[in-house]
Amino acid sequence: MLVSTPSPHAEKMFRRFLHQPLVSQCIIFLGLWASYYLSSFFEIEETGFFVISFVNAFMVATLFHRGIFALPAIFLAMLTHGLFASDLRWNEVLLFSCVLPIAPALTTFAYNHITLRIRQRSVPLKAGIYFFLFAIVLPIFNASLLFLVASTSFIHIDTPFIFFSSISIELTHLVITPLMYVALVFVFREHADAYMRLDRQLFEKNLTPWTYYLWLALSLGLVGISMFIPYSLLLFSICFFLLILVFMGLGRYGILRPMVVGAIVTLVLVYEAVVWVNNTNDIDENFLGLLEVLILFSVLAYIQGSDSIRSFMLNQERLRKERIDPYTGLYNLAQLKEDLSHIDEPVLVYLDLKTTMHNLTGIGHTGQAQFLRQLTKHFFTAQPSILRFYRPPFSVGLIYIESLKPDMNDDLVAISDLCDNFQFFWQGTSISLFSHTLHCCKLSNKDNVEETISVFCDQPTFHDHKIRWFDDSDLSSHKFLRLNTVQRALREDQFELYCQPYRNLKDPDAISSSFEVLLRLKQDNANPLEPDEFFPMINEFGLEAKLDKWVIAHTFEMLASQLNDWDLVNRCAINLTAKSLGDEGLSDFVIQKAKVLSIPLYKVCFEITESSAIENESLTIETVHALRKAGCKIALDDFGTGYASFSYLRRIPINVLKIDGEFVRNLPTNDADQLIVQSVQLLAENMRLTTVAEYVETDKHAHILTHLGIDFAQGFGIAKPRPLRDHIAKLNGE
Incomplete structure (x- = not known):
């Protein structure tokens, strides 16, 4: 049979239903009545007190969970139980119903007040505060209230009752109350409780499956056996061995699982002891000694649990510092x-x-x-x-x-x-x-x-x-294939030179052509790859400088061998990467190649991007000066998209300013972009720089740019990229 999991919406609706005031009050009311029934199994008939008071545990757990809003249901449950399920007179019932919740409520509110205001909100510190308030302060506070009630003439309370009541409260809040709180968290569907998350982290951190299942099987087996053994030395031996198992499991298998086993062992021991006392009508030293030993074990368990949590949290903090970058907050x-x-x-x-x-x-x-x-x-x-x-x-x-x-x-x-x-x-x-x-x-x-x-x-x-x-x-082999592809393309001249012509907006009828040299990678029986597809591989293997020299050499060779008249060319723009600009021999390579092939360098323009000039700015400036001295033009590409635009204008000697397409693409519909382009044009005019606008896609773009005073336009609306060989042939009139 398939069991369907509730949908998140249904879970949310059910949680909202449980948190309605009337529903939560009814749950607390019924829970307190059930606590009276459970507590009756641990009642000493001679004195009428509960050795294990589920009532007190449930009262504190609800006050922790619901705060002051739990008091009406607590008062009503105690009142109705006293009137209909006890032999007390109505005035005694009313007095107990009003007085008994005072000490747990004030202690709980004091705990919440203290833990909310301390700076160091660690779980071990909270456990220490809980132990001090509920194992020391609350029993003394409760005993004082009972002595105060006993001093009145309304009800008779003897000293043994007050003494045993204090012991009961201490043992109950050390063993039962934390588990009661966890049960309430589960009932009200609050799975994200911090203590439960911590328990799960502890459990998962130290979990070795086979040792945990061995520990669990041994614990449950001995618990099952102990339930059928009467009050005897054998029962004590088994239960104390179980308590040792609890100590072994604390921290190693979380906190809640060992606590549950410890609580069951405590309840079995106390129940058998209560049965023995009720049958003999004798509260002897052995019974009192048993309670003292159980309280001692509980105190030691708190110390052990707190130490385990503290060690875990310190280890987590150490790991956090080791594994998190303090500057970015990213994990390693x-x-x-x-x-x-x-x-x-x-x-x-x-x-x-x-x-x-x-x-x-x-x-x-x-x-x-x-x-x-x-x-x-x-x-x-x-x-x-x-x-x-x-x-x-x-x-x-x-x-x-x-x-x-x-x-x-x-x-x-x-x-x-x-x-x-x-x-x-x-x-x-x-x-x-x-x-x-x-x-x-x-x-x-x-x-x-x-x-x-x-x-x-x-x-x-x-x-x-x-x-x-x-x-x-396939990742590793894929990388070697990419490296092989790039190296073979350089070795076998599989790259192909393309170009994209500009339009002279100041002189549309100009004969001489300006164009930017582009690159494509030839493929067998397929369209050439564009730079976006292959250039990341060039960057990946650090081949930018080698490729730039290939482009310069082959562009010069093609122009020298195929161009009939250099007057047909106004400017031939070639891109340079950051690696090339950081190459000390680049300017000598360009000058020597131009000299051999008779290339007029005043017709050549080298384009650098803003980011390209960052890696080694001093060497970049030195290279740029050498190229300019040889007659080359220098263009600053993608102007306006980085953080150092104007700083570069001041430090790098350039001739041409290329306005990034980010400001041109939406020019017909964006007034802000028009203002930016106009501002760049005015800046370039004052600095005597030539301007080129990129990403010009329509005649409307070109018309606006002409009106704004831009010198050249480049983009699909002007001319699409074409093989450089074909463009030279067109210039030659072929």
């Missing part, structure tokens, strides 16, 4: 490996942040750490299923793990949308993620986590794919 690989051991079918999700972090180098480590904190907080707030983020070593991104589920792709789409909506706020401004890719991998082998993650997080950035799935068994 050691924590990831431990968390993976608790998931049956884990899925690794790596959020690639290479592009964004590269553009944030100008704000320093403090700013980047703040960026990661804001990003993870954004995810935690909107996606509760993500419990932790991890920072893989030598990678620029974030990892999180989830269990494989049917709607996994829907969750990934939601995460991708969160990335699109994220805004990083820093010093009065904000930016969004430049681009992101979610690399996903179902982890089938948990033994080589480090190797899998190192390769997994080393995947190239794919700007055209926001979600990509990988097979962990």
